[in-house]
Amino acid sequence: MDVFFGFLIACECNCVQLKVDNTGSGGGSDPGCYLIGAGEPRAPPPSPPPSTLHLQRGGLMMVSPALRSLSSPPFLFFCCLLLLQLPICRSIYCDEDDCYDLLGVSQSANASEIKKAYYKLSLKHHPDKNPDPESRKLFVKIANAYEILKDEATREQYDYAIAHPEEVFYNTARYYHAYYGHKTDPRAVLVGLLLVVSALQYLNQWTRYTQAVTMVKKTPAYKNRLKALELERSGGVTNKKKGLKQIDKNVEEKLSNELELHIQGAEKPSLWNLIGVQFVLLPYTLGKIKKLPYSWDDACYLTRSCLKITSDAWRNIDESTKSNLVQKRLWVKRNMDSYVAEMRKESKRRR
Template sequence: MAPPATIRWFAVASALVFSLLISPSTAIYCDEDDCYDLLGVSQNANASEIKKAYYKLSLKHHPDKNPDPESRKLFVKIANAYEILKDEATREQYDYAIAHPEEVFYNTARYYRAYYGHKTDPRAVLVGLLLVLSGFQYLNQWTRYNQAIAMVKKTPAYKNRLRALELERSGGTVNKKKSNKQLDKKKEEDLSKELDLQIKGAEKPSIWELIGVRFILLPYTIGKLSLWYGCWFWRYKVKKAPYSWEDATYLTQRSLRVPPDAWGNIDEFTKEDLVGKRLWEKSNLESYLAEMRKESKRRR
């Protein structure tokens, strides 16, 4: 005779196997019932037949028609079965679960994805995401800008510029009697507003640089770039026209990989000399760079 513990283990294992054999993946839809049986239709019934069966049972078991508690419970099951079978997607999933009861995890995942998955309009999600990212971006830019301004205001160069501006506003005379520090601070703030502080890497925030605004203007940007490239190709590739000064300057700057702000600080004479070397041509650029390297060695 087998020990009692072995018998209990065998009973539990048998119950587990039996629970798997009764298709547990379909139980998540209509519990232990069959959705088709609840509505009294076959699995081949069309949408019209399912709808008629549901309305017929509703007249019999709806709480407004039948106050019996058992009838109320049955109506809840009927309504749930109808919700599953009236939708083509969920009905297809239920039919698949019936035909493939062994794919328990797959059928369960499909069910929860259909019923509890994110059903928000993707466009609303995209707009919300862009708004949140743009808000964080704007706040981050303001924080960086204010921190940079605070650091600049502590430098001697800034204080010298502030004193020079104060002398200019006062006609060259400054009142040395400082009776009120708060007044001096207010005066300093007023003068600092007149100073145009351009801090590289921490520019003043602009709504045109936000991700959301750039995304909205993306079609316009793409169209503008396409038109620009089209005109460039027609003018210089097809018609073989000579480069204009602006375009030659752009090619020179791009060839030398000079940032726009640094290029703006170069004097006009140097720009003309660089443009005249036609550095957008590979051979000219290589010769120029080799010459610059030799010049750098000589200075050392």
């Protein structure tokens, strides 16, 4: 349990990075940000780590201070469900009773003694012998205890669960595998698992994205870009009463729709990125990867994947730069190492 709670605490420390493309009005920069030119990007401040937001109407790149993301509510909800299952996991065999006590035998009893004890109790509590409702309930428990202890494999699992009550999830998995594993179609389990995981993945990505967008819209860089865009739309004429300090809500919403937000580390959810969809397309993906030479689209995908560039950011790169990067075959480790070394030398030379 200590390891489990430690894992939860570690998940609280996750963060997303934020980076903003912005030209700004007047070429100025906001107090909490720094500008990067068209050359090799400088390293961001060591703490906190940045997250990336692109506003698709700028030529310079403005990197805002890092934003720490909150833990995803779907993930915490899933963890709470696991914690609620802990008391249930402890009573999966004979509820709150001890299987040996129900049969009136010791843990060292052999199979013959267990069988005799069961037949003796069944004569007393069987519904055909005793119509008492309480006796009927007790007989159900006795029969269940006998089913567990008469089989050597399930008895060994039960003895292990008694000796190691702290291994809740392991004991629960062994129990359900023994009683329901042979009755379950593995294909149905796989499909169900992929659907559940994909749903949780989509919900988690959407929550992270909306949280990041909300936090980004509160930054000075984003607000200044909205003001600059309003000036551009109005031809430089603004409301003198409001000035640039306040933007009408309807205008702000329209302008926000024109600024595409691409947040690295919290991208907008896509069905094509879900685990279930990727699993279904796995044979097709493997077949395409094995084919040589790669098509232009495949080579572009491999190149931007190696450089960790989003598809939208890749589309904004000029064709000559794309062609140059693709020809380097950066998906080959040796070529990628050479490219990184070359970029480092170029960065030092510019300094």
